[in-house]
Amino acid sequence: MARKKIALIGSGMIGGTLAHLAAKKEMGDIVLFDIAEGMPQGKALDLSQCGPIEGFDAKITGTNDYADIAGADVVIVTAGVPRKPGMSRDDLLGINLKVMKAVGEGIKNNCPDAFVICITNPLDAMVWALREFSGLPHNKVVGMAGVLDSARFATFLAWEFGCSVKDVNAFVLGGHGDTMVPVKSYTTINGIPVDDYAKIKGVSESRIDEIVDRTRKGGGEIVGLLGNGSAYYAPATSAISMAEAYLGDQKRILPCASYVEGKYGLDGLYVGVPTVIGAGGTEEVIEIELSDEEKSNLKVSTDAVEELLEACKGLDESLK
Numbered sequence: 001m002a003r004k005k006i007a008l009i010g011s012g013m014i015g016g017t018l019a020h021l022a023a024k025k026e027m028g029d030i031v032l033f034d035i036a037e038g039m040p041q042g043k044a045l046d047l048s049q050c051g052p053i054e055g056f057d058a059k060i061t062g063t064n065d066y067a068d069i070a071g072a073d074v075v076i077v078t079a080g081v082p083r084k085p086g087m088s089r090d091d092l093l094g095i096n097l098k099v100m101k102a103v104g105e106g107i108k109n110n111c112p113d114a115f116v117i118c119i120t121n122p123l124d125a126m127v128w129a130l131r132e133f134s135g136l137p138h139n140k141v142v143g144m145a146g147v148l149d150s151a152r153f154a155t156f157l158a159w160e161f162g163c164s165v166k167d168v169n170a171f172v173l174g175g176h177g178d179t180m181v182p183v184k185s186y187t188t189i190n191g192i193p194v195d196d197y198a199k200i201k202g203v204s205e206s207r208i209d210e211i212v213d214r215t216r217k218g219g220g221e222i223v224g225l226l227g228n229g230s231a232y233y234a235p236a237t238s239a240i241s242m243a244e245a246y247l248g249d250q251k252r253i254l255p256c257a258s259y260v261e262g263k264y265g266l267d268g269l270y271v272g273v274p275t276v277i278g279a280g281g282t283e284e285v286i287e288i289e290l291s292d293e294e295k296s297n298l299k300v301s302t303d304a305v306e307e308l309l310e311a312c313k314g315l316d317e318s319l320k
């Protein structure tokens with residue numbers, strides 16, 4: 001069987017980390033694309049030289065030519081600009097929308113059958129725009145955020161409880177902004193609802209609320225610490241788990257920015273919801289019961305995404 005081909009559009013901090021992870025996991029051959037000349041080629045050479053040490057045969061190439069992504073099975077998009085301290089993700093909308101237009105056309109012309117995972121911020125608006133520009137079916141274009149946000153929630157809970165992260169199943173829904181919705185009612189410690197476990201361990205409700213708040217602001221915390229750029233190890237790891245679910249037809253249920261039409265009272269937008277990922281791409285959006293408070297929090301979050309879509313339409317006539 002031919003090896004799979006994974007195209008990474010954007011070869012910066014996340015792109016390079018994605019390439020390393022995909023190679024180590026022998027997910028297929030890897031093409032690093034970027035508009036910066038020499039940089040993807042240099043990273044590809046450096047990463048290729050990990051092969052003899054780590055024992056992988058994946059072929060890694062770097063390019064500035066979209067023709068080289070032809071026939072890719074999976075495309076992961078990180079092209080664009082990350083925020084700096086003091087900025088919100090939404091401040092990136094204008095600049096990254098133009099990038100999504102170029103990337104969407106590159107995908108449409110070269111690998112229209114690929115499964116496309118968008119990472120570029122502001123995530124929910126960029127994945128929507130990328131889908132519009134590429135013209136691919138909605139089930140083949142998805143955004144990565146919920147896996148990352150849920151991992152952050154799980155990490156903070158495991159630290160608080162002094163338990164293994166393996167036993168924490170945390171769930172974050174909604175848009176990838178400070179209004180995201182960490183859903184306590186679906187968050188468990190090996191099956192024990194988080195609020196029950198907090199009582200057992202003597203952790204106060206207000207302490208759990210602080211952890212929810214830290215999760216919501218988790219990206220900004222790292223932006224502030226790094227000073228120049230944003231998180232890349234956990235974002236890359238999150239997207240790789242989504243690519244593996246697709247390539248392995250795993251039918252995993254992952255929180256992803258998927259296209260939602262009808263469910264959750266939504267009408268045609270991308271936002272974080274539990275999604276089955278398998279060989280068919282995003283095969284199903286799962287609608288879960290939410291409390292009144294969770295519903296109203298989700299509404300605040302999806303309203304914020306709707307506003308960004310309107311802003312995109314105002315910036316690019318073709319999106320109207």
Ligand SMILES: NC(=O)c1ccc[n+]([C@@H]2O[C@H](COP(=O)([O-])OP(=O)(O)OC[C@H]3O[C@@H](n4cnc5c(N)ncnc54)[C@H](O)[C@@H]3O)[C@@H](O)[C@H]2O)c1
Nearest residue numbers: 010012013014034035078079080081082119120121144235
């Ligand atoms: N969804 C998430 O959860 C999440 C998490 C972390 C970062 N992000 C976002 O991912 C994006 C990338 O982050 P990063 O840390 O890798 O940034 P980075 O600056 O290290 O890399 C971005 C790369 O994109 C390239 N690029 C710019 N315009 C391009 C174009 N038109 N075509 C191809 N390549 C182009 C740049 O040359 C650069 O190498 C940012 O928008 C960031 O906010 C999202």
Ligand SMILES: O=C(O)C[C@H](O)C(=O)O
Nearest residue numbers: 083089121219220230231
């Ligand atoms: O916070 C950012 O700007 C990057 C990313 O969205 C994250 O959550 O780490």
